[in-house]
Amino acid sequence: MQLYIQGFLVALKGVPMTLGVSLFAVAVGAAFGLCLALMRISQSKVLAFLAKIYVDIVRGTPLVVQALIFAYGLPQLLQASGIMFKWSSLLLPAMLVCAFNSSAYLSEVIRGGIQAVEHGQMEAARSLGMSKSKAMRLVIMPQAIKIILPAFGNEFVALIKETAVLSYVGIVEILRRGTLWNAATFETFPAYIGVALVYMLLTIPLSKTVGYFEKKMSEDDTHEIKAA
Amino acid sequence: MLEIRNLKKAFGKLEVLKGINQTIEDGEVLSIIGPSGSGKSTMLRCLNLLETPCGGEVTIDDVLVDENNINEVRTKMGMVFQNFNLFPHMTVLENVISAPVHVKKISKEEASIAGMILLEKVGLVEKANVKPASLSGGQKQRVAIARALAMEPEIMLFDEPTSALDPEMVGEVLEVMKALVKEGMTMIVVTHEIGFAKEVSDKVIFMDDGYIVEEGKPYEVLDNPKKERTINFLSKVLVC
Numbered sequence: 159m160q161l162y163i164q165g166f167l168v169a170l171k172g173v174p175m176t177l178g179v180s181l182f183a184v185a186v187g188a189a190f191g192l193c194l195a196l197m198r199i200s201q202s203k204v205l206a207f208l209a210k211i212y213v214d215i216v217r218g219t220p221l222v223v224q225a226l227i228f229a230y231g232l233p234q235l236l237q238a239s240g241i242m243f244k245w246s247s248l249l250l251p252a253m254l255v256c257a258f259n260s261s262a263y264l265s266e267v268i269r270g271g272i273q274a275v276e277h278g279q280m281e282a283a284r285s286l287g288m289s290k291s292k293a294m295r296l297v298i299m300p301q302a303i304k305i306i307l308p309a310f311g312n313e314f315v316a317l318i319k320e321t322a323v324l325s326y327v328g329i330v331e332i333l334r335r336g337t338l339w340n341a342a343t344f345e346t347f348p349a350y351i352g353v354a355l356v357y358m359l360l361t362i363p364l365s366k367t368v369g370y371f372e373k374k375m376s377e378d379d380t381h382e383i384k385a386a
Numbered sequence: 387m388l389e390i391r392n393l394k395k396a397f398g399k400l401e402v403l404k405g406i407n408q409t410i411e412d413g414e415v416l417s418i419i420g421p422s423g424s425g426k427s428t429m430l431r432c433l434n435l436l437e438t439p440c441g442g443e444v445t446i447d448d449v450l451v452d453e454n455n456i457n458e459v460r461t462k463m464g465m466v467f468q469n470f471n472l473f474p475h476m477t478v479l480e481n482v483i484s485a486p487v488h489v490k491k492i493s494k495e496e497a498s499i500a501g502m503i504l505l506e507k508v509g510l511v512e513k514a515n516v517k518p519a520s521l522s523g524g525q526k527q528r529v530a531i532a533r534a535l536a537m538e539p540e541i542m543l544f545d546e547p548t549s550a551l552d553p554e555m556v557g558e559v560l561e562v563m564k565a566l567v568k569e570g571m572t573m574i575v576v577t578h579e580i581g582f583a584k585e586v587s588d589k590v591i592f593m594d595d596g597y598i599v600e601e602g603k604p605y606e607v608l609d610n611p612k613k614e615r616t617i618n619f620l621s622k623v624l625v626c
Binding site: 276282283286287288292296301 | 434436457458460461463464465467469471472473474475484485488489490530533534537
């Protein structure tokens, strides 16, 4: 029992790193994802095409491969072409790759949310003389955000688990803590059980919270429809 | 004065407007009637470029309406939709003042005073601070009219404003519209309310299959229609 507790406590030390990277990725990913979503629905075929390619590539490759390319592949390529480049800390490419990865997924969620807002809303806003961007900001986004927000929460929960692959590029997050402890003690089972417990401790309450808000929001909507 | 010259619109291969010509003088009330699919709503939506015409032109006081001046044109051309399209995340008053504040850059205080006067006009002062979801259909449409009026338009477009309403709520919306007519507002109304069209219109046009089939004074078109298709349509509508 003592060993399991120890394994758990070791993994627990990785929580700030895992949460920090995940939060950063969701926040930056949301901003970048919004740009991608606006590109996807824009009149410009070129912008829409570029965004689509980006999303397809990111969603079509595993995060761990993206992380390896960013952390190790990119510096090697630059050095081979005569540019002296080295990540000052591997944390930087790790955070960026998670943010880019998230942006692709979130852009689809944001696009779905925007398109779920009734078309007449845009027409009404435009008919009052609002420019397209003004209508987007004042009328469409405030309604879309209701649909989008729960998905942000879900993406955050998913990222907490997915950032485990960052241990491949030397980020000392939850899994890496366990792996290192295992290497030193050979207590393999307690080490990884400890890791699993810590992930559960984070993800289960979080997804319950997201689920609660999701339910509450949909109840608000049915309430509004009834009242109407 | 609003002029429509040879207006054409097609959705893919489907020709919806096949060359519409019409002149609406200031202060005139024009009603457009016709079966569904005849192009009447499309024609109205081409006037403020919610639909982009495939041919022809629309001018207001001899200025061509196009993509470059459309936002300005729309501030002078209020529109009321069949499905209200109120902004559900804003209160009634916020709906009314959103465009004056954000497009015309009028201060919130000033716009709110003007907004409350408009809400009084449509009889909904006590609903100023509630969300549209708690309103009845008729109340929603009256808010939508107030919202359009808040931009102080020179022309009002109504796209079947009573078609989505329960029968007992049609009257309250028509009353508000009649009050506007009395004030001398220039109005273009797509409607199935033949009685209303007869009472308030200066001119009625009957559309079918993308053309204006018949036009004239209400008593000419509605009481003594000349064309076969108009007679046919009116006999069906007036039976109900």
